[in-house]
Amino acid sequence: MKVWAVANQKGGVGKTTTTTSLAGLLAQRGHSTLVVDLDPHGSLTSYFGFDPETIEPSAYDLFARAAQGSSDTIMLRPTAVKNLSLLPASTALATLDRQLGARSGMGLVVRRALQALSGRFEYALIDCPPMLGVLMVNALAACDRLLVPVQTEYLALKGLERMVHTLEMIQRSRSQPLPYTIVPTLFDRRTRASVESLEELRQRYPAQIWSEAIPVDTQFRDASRQGLPLTVVHPWSRGSQAYRRLLDEVLLPEAPA
Amino acid sequence: MKVWAVANQKGGVGKTTTTTSLAGLLAQRGHSTLVVDLDPHGSLTSYFGFDPETIEPSAYDLFARAAQGSSDTIMLRPTAVKNLSLLPASTALATLDRQLGARSGMGLVVRRALQALSGRFEYALIDCPPMLGVLMVNALAACDRLLVPVQTEYLALKGLERMVHTLEMIQRSRSQPLPYTIVPTLFDRRTRASVESLEELRQRYPAQIWSEAIPVDTQFRDASRQGLPLTVVHPWSRGSQAYRRLLDEVLLPEAPA
């Protein structure tokens, strides 16, 4: 099973949108796919029609059980998309950092849980919260590839430096280097600030950045209202076509780090 | 001194943009104004040209000193806008939840610090991270009014229910009820999903919602590139005009809760 994480400490850059779009495409292509919601806010869980305030069990239970030393089977939920299952988030995840505190050994909970599931799925995509904490650390330890959506605007560029520093820190504690792809999102070619930010991103991160950008597409909001990935609801929209090209590049065997 | 917090657990809804726009307007109207960055990602701090990775002292030091029992004076930074000062964030804030753990009494650190500053400023606006944790709890305990930006799209509506539940929990532990205003943002009248979400918001929260909405305005990105509030760079843009009307409503003496 290939495990991809979608992360960025900046909020609202398109992490959940990237997760639903790529997972939607993989499922539509017949690959059995799991999406994992590690965001206490539960956007991915809400997206597929579940309530993160009340859902049980959830990703929270992985940690609760690990703290007690047991690791039963995890309950996954079906989604409205064939070949696509969900490991939901609960709002209780927000208490983890405080509860676990400086306790060691809780960085590999998600990795172990996904290893136990690896026979059932070909791909697992992890949606991360916009915060560096135990949940993001777990996602970075569990994945073998990372996607970093970055909004093409100035503040997001500043924020990306922080994400890259975090990655450099994480790389030191991994045996294999973690390949990551920077995915420019919410690109609006009519806005000077958007065009200039994209150029700056390309200059600063030439080896990691995807060669294109996901354009602003008002149909994403429509898709989230229907609780289906854009690629299922509007397969030929600008957004779907862009995510299809991104997926093709990420799937290349020799895909650059 | 009036203290307003700008919070929403959902990322990318316009919290930092609302903080810079309202604070910019207050400063331009001659009110001495402080902006406080409690987001470990430091968008507000970066916005005004400082680096949250290296800046010292910062809001983090308020907590570090409180944990040691001392509370010296806090260092504020000037911004490029007359009458506007900044209490910056440092990325070290991200470690607070883990470090403080279940330790009690750390919910009033920001409130006490702002009380010590109340003679120097007429308004203090607190920008919050997109996560329910010790930082947001501090902001909600320190403020006498709350603004909740909500993007006019479906997922953000689901997320707002969570924010409102959080507020209901907080209200129980406050002596005075906390008045809050829901501010619809990133409104795009050309998109059905945006128009329908706004209608739904108005139906669900008639007493708390602002009567208008902040429109999508590409000039916000331009302003953030220049490190100045939109209201300073493009005072007659659609975004600035909308924030001016919001400010006028929030300043009304009998402003609804």
Ligand SMILES: Nc1ncnc2c1ncn2[C@@H]1O[C@H](COP(=O)(O)OP(=O)(O)OP(=O)(O)O)[C@@H](O)[C@H]1O
């Ligand atoms: N390419 C796009 N075009 C138009 N809207 C988009 C696009 N990508 C994302 N959006 C919209 O932007 C908003 C933020 O996206 P999303 O929730 O995926 O970001 P996020 O990084 O997951 O946010 P958070 O930090 O809260 O987890 C959503 O309303 C989404 O519908």
Ligand SMILES: Nc1ncnc2c1ncn2[C@@H]1O[C@H](COP(=O)(O)OP(=O)(O)OP(=O)(O)O)[C@@H](O)[C@H]1O
């Ligand atoms: N009315 C608007 N029109 C157009 N763009 C906007 C508007 N409001 C905010 N933005 C843009 O949307 C992005 C997100 O806004 P902002 O960073 O203020 O959100 P936030 O809620 O503070 O995010 P975070 O959760 O990361 O703290 C920024 O690029 C900002 O420039």
Ligand SMILES: [Mg+2]
């Ligand atoms: Mg998300």
Ligand SMILES: [Mg+2]
């Ligand atoms: Mg912000």
